Amino acid sequence: MNNLETIAKDLYLMGCNVLINEPMSKHTTFRIGGKVALYVTPKTKNIFIEVLNYLDKNNIEYKIIGGGANLIVSDKFHDFVVISTEYISGYEIENEKIIAESGIPLSRLSFIALENSLSGMEFACGIPGSLGGAIFMNAGAYGGEMKNIIETVEVYDLKSKKILFLGNSNCKFGYRTSIFQKNNLIILGATIALKKGIHEKIKQEIFNLLEKRWSKQPLEYPSAGSIFKRPEPTFYVGTTIEKLNLKGFSIGGAQISEKHGGFIINKENATFEDVQQLINHVKKIVKEKYNKDLKVEPEIWD
Ligand SMILES: Cc1cc2nc3c(=O)[nH]c(=O)nc-3n(C[C@H](O)[C@H](O)[C@H](O)COP(=O)(O)OP(=O)(O)OC[C@H]3O[C@@H](n4cnc5c(N)ncnc54)[C@H](O)[C@@H]3O)c2cc1C
Known part of the structure; x- marks a missing residue:
C-alpha cells in the first residue's frame, strides 16, 4: 500500500x-x-x-x-x-427492544436481555462474535437464529452516502446467509425485538445451552466454529465425519476435533495450509462416500 x-x-x-x-x-x-x-x-x-x-x-x-x-x-x-467494529458497541433498551451497535458481542447482548428479563436471545448466549457478524451470517443455534429477532438493521450505503434502515424481510435471511453477503451495505446496528419473560426461566435456558455447548464443542481450543455448512437440512456434517472415523485426524497443527467432528481446531500452531489440506481431505472423502459437496462455512481471506 x-x-x-x-x-x-x-x-x-x-x-x-x-x-x-x-x-x-x-x-x-x-x-x-x-x-x-x-x-x-x-x-x-x-x-x-x-x-x-x-x-x-x-x-x-x-x-x-x-x-x-x-x-x-x-x-x-x-x-x-x-x-x-470492536469499539462500536453501545446499546439501549426501549420496552421489549434492544437497539444496539454492530460491534457489541452477540453473547453479551443475550446476557443484557437476561438482565432485563427479555426472552428470545437465549440461543445466542454462546455464539462468539459481534452483532454485525451475526446479522451478516444470520447466525443461529439450537433452533434460534437472527432472522427471528431482528426488526430492523441500520446500514451505511457507501454509494448514496446515506444511513438506511432495512426491515427484516429486506435482509433476505436464510441458512447462514443474508443480503449483506451480496451487497455493499455496512451494518451499523440493529433493533432486536424480544418479549418480556421470566428471569429465572431465561437464566435456566441460557445455562442449559451453555452447558450443552461446552459438553459438545471444543471450546478450549481455537477454531472458527463449524467448518462446513450442512449441504441439506438433514445432513449433519459432524455426525458424518464421526461415522467416517475422522475425529482426531490431524494435518500439521490442525485437527478434526475429537469432541465434535464438525470442528477443525488449531491444536498446535496450525497454519492456513494445514487447515486447507484438512478441509480438502474431508471434502474428498465425503464426496466419495456420500456424493455430497461440502461448502466451508467461515469466510476465507486468501
Ligand atoms: C467456538 C465457535 C462456536 C460457534 N458457534 C456458532 C453457532 O452456534 N452458530 C453460528 O451461526 N455460528 C457459530 N460460530 C461462527 C461465528 O460465531 C458466527 O458466524 C458469528 O456470527 C461471526 O461473527 P463475527 O463478528 O465474529 O464475524 P467476523 O468473523 O468478524 O466476520 C464475518 C463476516 O461478517 C462481516 N461483517 C462483520 N461485521 C460487519 C459489519 N458491521 N458490516 C458488514 N459486514 C460485517 C465480515 O466482513 C465478514 O465478511 C461459532 C464460532 C466459533 C469460533
Whole structure:
C-alpha cells in the first residue's frame, strides 16, 4: 500500500486506534492469519462512517471484522486495511427492544436481555462474535437464529452516502446467509425485538445451552466454529465425519476435533495450509462416500 504512514496518520487523527503490520492471528478465534498492512479500530459509529468514506474516496481496499469468529485468514501478508467494529458497541433498551451497535458481542447482548428479563436471545448466549457478524451470517443455534429477532438493521450505503434502515424481510435471511453477503451495505446496528419473560426461566435456558455447548464443542481450543455448512437440512456434517472415523485426524497443527467432528481446531500452531489440506481431505472423502459437496462455512481471506 502506498503512503501507508500518511493513511495511518489520517485515520489516527480521525479517531481510530491504528496498528501497522498487525498479525491477524491476534484477531481471529482460529488464531491463524498473516499480517495486515493496517488494522484500525474507530472509536465511534460516526468515526466508522468517516473511515469508510475516506477509504472509499481514496480507493483503498479494506475489509471489516467483528469478532473474527467466522474467518480463516491465510498466513501471507495482506495489503489492505482491516476495520474492526470492536469499539462500536453501545446499546439501549426501549420496552421489549434492544437497539444496539454492530460491534457489541452477540453473547453479551443475550446476557443484557437476561438482565432485563427479555426472552428470545437465549440461543445466542454462546455464539462468539459481534452483532454485525451475526446479522451478516444470520447466525443461529439450537433452533434460534437472527432472522427471528431482528426488526430492523441500520446500514451505511457507501454509494448514496446515506444511513438506511432495512426491515427484516429486506435482509433476505436464510441458512447462514443474508443480503449483506451480496451487497455493499455496512451494518451499523440493529433493533432486536424480544418479549418480556421470566428471569429465572431465561437464566435456566441460557445455562442449559451453555452447558450443552461446552459438553459438545471444543471450546478450549481455537477454531472458527463449524467448518462446513450442512449441504441439506438433514445432513449433519459432524455426525458424518464421526461415522467416517475422522475425529482426531490431524494435518500439521490442525485437527478434526475429537469432541465434535464438525470442528477443525488449531491444536498446535496450525497454519492456513494445514487447515486447507484438512478441509480438502474431508471434502474428498465425503464426496466419495456420500456424493455430497461440502461448502466451508467461515469466510476465507486468501
Ligand atoms: C467456538 C465457535 C462456536 C460457534 N458457534 C456458532 C453457532 O452456534 N452458530 C453460528 O451461526 N455460528 C457459530 N460460530 C461462527 C461465528 O460465531 C458466527 O458466524 C458469528 O456470527 C461471526 O461473527 P463475527 O463478528 O465474529 O464475524 P467476523 O468473523 O468478524 O466476520 C464475518 C463476516 O461478517 C462481516 N461483517 C462483520 N461485521 C460487519 C459489519 N458491521 N458490516 C458488514 N459486514 C460485517 C465480515 O466482513 C465478514 O465478511 C461459532 C464460532 C466459533 C469460533
